[in-house]
Amino acid sequence: MTQPITDRPIAADRIDWPLLESGVEQANIPALLMLLHQMTGEEKWLEDPYRPARAPGLDDNDSGQLPEDIQREVREAARLAIKAWLTGTPLALPRPDNAHLARMLSVAMTEHVPEEYGDIVAAGMLYAPTPRAIPPLLKTKSAIVIGGGISGICAGIELQRLGIDYVLFEKNEDFGGTWFENRYPGCGVDTPSLTYTFSCRPNDWSKYFPLRDEIENYLLETAREYGLAAHAQFNSKVESARWIDDAQQWEVVVSKPDGSTAAHRADYLFSAVGILNIPQYPSIEGLDGFKGEVIHTSRWPQGADLSGKRVAVIGNGASGMQVAPAIADEVRSLTLFARSKQWAAPFPQFRKSVPDGVRYLMQAVPLYRAWLEQRLSWTFNDRVHGTLRRDPDWPHPERAVNAINDGHRRHFTRYVEEQLAERPDLIADVLPDYPPFAKRMLLDNGWYRTLLKPNVRLIPEHLARVEGNRLISSSGIEVEADVIILATGFQTTRVLGSYEVIGRNGALLRDIWGEDDAAAYLGTLVPGFPNLFILLGPNVGSGHGGSMIRNIENQMHFAGEVVLASAARGADTVEVKDEVYQDYRRQIDEAHEKLVWTHPGTENWYRNAKGRVIAITPWRNDAFWRMTRSPNADDLAFGRQDSEGLNARAEAG
Numbered sequence: 217m218t219q220p221i222t223d224r225p226i227a228a229d230r231i232d233w234p235l236l237e238s239g240v241e242q243a244n245i246p247a248l249l250m251l252l253h254q255m256t257g258e259e260k261w262l263e264d265p266y267r268p269a270r271a272p273g274l275d276d277n278d279s280g281q282l283p284e285d286i287q288r289e290v291r292e293a294a295r296l297a298i299k300a301w302l303t304g305t306p307l308a309l310p311r312p313d314n315a316h317l318a319r320m321l322s323v324a325m326t327e328h329v330p331e332e333y334g335d336i337v338a339a340g341m342l343y344a345p346t347p348r349a350i351p352p353l354l355k356t357k358s359a360i361v362i363g364g365g366i367s368g369i370c371a372g373i374e375l376q377r378l379g380i381d382y383v384l385f386e387k388n389e390d391f392g393g394t395w396f397e398n399r400y401p402g403c404g405v406d407t408p409s410l411t412y413t414f415s416c417r418p419n420d421w422s423k424y425f426p427l428r429d430e431i432e433n434y435l436l437e438t439a440r441e442y443g444l445a446a447h448a449q450f451n452s453k454v455e456s457a458r459w460i461d462d463a464q465q466w467e468v469v470v471s472k473p474d475g476s477t478a479a480h481r482a483d484y485l486f487s488a489v490g491i492l493n494i495p496q497y498p499s500i501e502g503l504d505g506f507k508g509e510v511i512h513t514s515r516w517p518q519g520a521d522l523s524g525k526r527v528a529v530i531g532n533g534a535s536g537m538q539v540a541p542a543i544a545d546e547v548r549s550l551t552l553f554a555r556s557k558q559w560a561a562p563f564p565q566f567r568k569s570v571p572d573g574v575r576y577l578m579q580a581v582p583l584y585r586a587w588l589e590q591r592l593s594w595t596f597n598d599r600v601h602g603t604l605r606r607d608p609d610w611p612h613p614e615r616a617v618n619a620i621n622d623g624h625r626r627h628f629t630r631y632v633e634e635q636l637a638e639r640p641d642l643i644a645d646v647l648p649d650y651p652p653f654a655k656r657m658l659l660d661n662g663w664y665r666t667l668l669k670p671n672v673r674l675i676p677e678h679l680a681r682v683e684g685n686r687l688i689s690s691s692g693i694e695v696e697a698d699v700i701i702l703a704t705g706f707q708t709t710r711v712l713g714s715y716e717v718i719g720r721n722g723a724l725l726r727d728i729w730g731e732d733d734a735a736a737y738l739g740t741l742v743p744g745f746p747n748l749f750i751l752l753g754p755n756v757g758s759g760h761g762g763s764m765i766r767n768i769e770n771q772m773h774f775a776g777e778v779v780l781a782s783a784a785r786g787a788d789t790v791e792v793k794d795e796v797y798q799d800y801r802r803q804i805d806e807a808h809e810k811l812v813w814t815h816p817g818t819e820n821w822y823r824n825a826k827g828r829v830i831a832i833t834p835w836r837n838d839a840f841w842r843m844t845r846s847p848n849a850d851d852l853a854f855g856r857q858d859s860e861g862l863n864a865r866a867e868a869g
Contacts, residue, residue, distance in 0.1 A: 226580045228302045239577030240295050245280035245287055246324040247587040248294040253320065254583060255297040257308030262323045266290060270326040276565070298581055314338050324587065325594050333598070336838035340593060341586045351783040355379050359484040360468050362454045362715070365393015366765055367488035367751035369435060370772045372444040373416060378776055383480065384444065385470050387453040391439040394492045395432045400513040400535065402542030403428040406659045408592040410585070411763040414438055418585065420575055424565040456716040457485055459746065464788050464857055466747065483747060484779065489714055490752040491831055494707040498530060501681035508685060512702040513539060524548050528687055528697040530679055532558055534658055536703035541662040549671050551687070551695045555678040556819070557648040559628050563659040597762040601836045604653055604760060604812040616651045617812045624652040635664035642667055645676040654812050655820040656759060708821045709734070709830040711754050719745035732824040735801040737851070738843060739833070740771050741792035746855065749775040755804050759813055759822055759832035767840065774844035781847055787854035796851040807834035
């Protein structure tokens with residue numbers, strides 16, 4: 217955890233005052249009001265005439281919709297308060313209670329934020345946690361981490377805090393995971409950069425929504441800062457993981473590019489391969505015989521040159537919407553096969569740089585950064601969650617799940633109509649007939665405007681077959697192409713599908729789950745697989761918005777607490793009880809049945825072949841945060857080896 221927000225990271229005599237003041241002049245007014253309230257203790261900053269008004273859509277509401285004279289007053293007061301704090305004046309309210317924090321966020325967001333949400337606000341404000349006591353037994357334990365992406369980095373950092381020696385296996389040549397592999401033009405994140413950040417390592421982001429190069433650099437720098445490379449073996453693909461009953465350890469078989477294999481053992485196993493791991497290749501007749509080049513977005517070749525070529529993009533999900541605008545001006549022609557229609561929200565901050573002054577303000581005054589992050593977290597995370605419940609009495613389930621969701625539909629429809637005003641004939645081809653948020657909500661980075669370009673053609677159909685260089689749609693439309701780009705995503709419901717996992721008594725995890733029906737307690741634990749922790753496992757991703765990093769951090773914190781509880785009991789093994797596992801699965805399914813992602817007649821990459829939601833959580837972010845704070849010992853089974861080396865299982869209670 218970083219230092220609390222009360223620390224002053226830059227000494228007053230080293231402050232660049234003109235740069236700082238320029239940051240205040242460009243800063244977000246609602247965030248400045250929260251800063252003023254904490255710095256001065258004055259209640260007036262939460263009341264009229266300073267109370268912000270609501271802004272439309274996902275706009276940052278930098279002005280707070282306040283009159284110019286009020287904005288000037290707020291900025292001048294913030295400048296004086298910040299200068300006083302930097303020169304030694306303490307915060308008047310250094311640690312508001314959680315209910316007070318929720319009230320503050322309600323003012324900043326111009327809408328009601330539940331009081332219980334203050335718990336996660338406090339956690340996000342970087343208030344120092346209570347130090348954990350580390351049992352000496354952990355110093356004798358070892359761990360294996362599979363994967364060097366975000367989950368693997370989280371695991372490595374936490375294991376170092378726990379004092380557990382570990383080795384990390386990564387199939388690629390460096391850290392980064394998804395952001396190492398995905399290099400297609402336009403690749404970036406649709407989560408605000410401030411929230412797409414490890415809580416232990418804030419970053420000076422250059423953009424509000426960074427592109428992949430900046431994200432990858434951040435991940436590599438984080439791994440270096442924490443010394444993770446000393447524990448890593450790259451170009452090492454895990455083939456299988458087997459629980460060895462006699463040794464009470466996991467044995468992991470790893471292969472190298474030269475074909476050699478080696479077995480490694482450890483007490484704990486952390487699977488950090490995630491769900492954006494195995495590319496989804498579509499079944500298209502004749503694709504293997506295509507006369508040109510076929511490129512999957514997650515396997516983009518270095519030095520790929522599309523200039524002057526006839527290019528077809530298959531798919532219009534997140535990667536398709538990113539790659540098409542990025543290459544449209546480079547290619548001779550661009551054909552978009554978009555079988556599924558997608559909702560996409562306005563994206564006013566697309567590729568918008570963070571002003572230098574604002575970047576400096578966030579570095580010099582962590583309290584400002586913290587409140588800006590909390591506003592973004594609510595906007596892009598839990599703000600929408602309460603609007604996604606299926607109302608059984610709603611009279612129009614064919615278009616929305618409730619009245620508010622129907623209002624979202626009208627808003628997004630107007631946006632599409634505005635973007636395609638020059639080509640109204642395209643509107644019917646792109647406007648979804650399912651409720652907003654039933655699939656992942658995308659952010660429009662210029663995709664609609666790309667459709668207006670003279671060299672771009674939209675075919676709202678499935679690519680049925682390929683004959684030589686000819687691409688033929690399901691209705692018989694034919695086009696010719698030199699390059700096919702598969703923007704078809706990943707096998708998101710094949711959790712841990714990249715290697716074999718064998719648990720107690722030789723049980724295959726694949727047999728228990730089937731091909732696409734994974735489940736895990738808090739997305740992390742499975743009975744019969746002791747000392748196995750799955751990161752970004754089933755029902756952990758966020759469908760209503762949010763930072764994947766935060767969810768993984770929550771999981772890894774929980775895993776650490778489970779390991780601590782096990783060591784405190786002198787146990788060698790720990791796993792979730794079967795009845796707890798089954799009950800949690802039932803809770804997950806029941807919760808999802810009430811939400812938009814199981815709306816009849818819709819498809820999304822969250823669900824398996826039977827319609828069960830696998831990839832995302834039904835919980836609000838603060839709820840999952842609370843679930844992962846501390847394990848209930850009654851939910852877990854602990855075991856230890858007896859004098860003959862056999863495992864004596866003991867139920868905890």
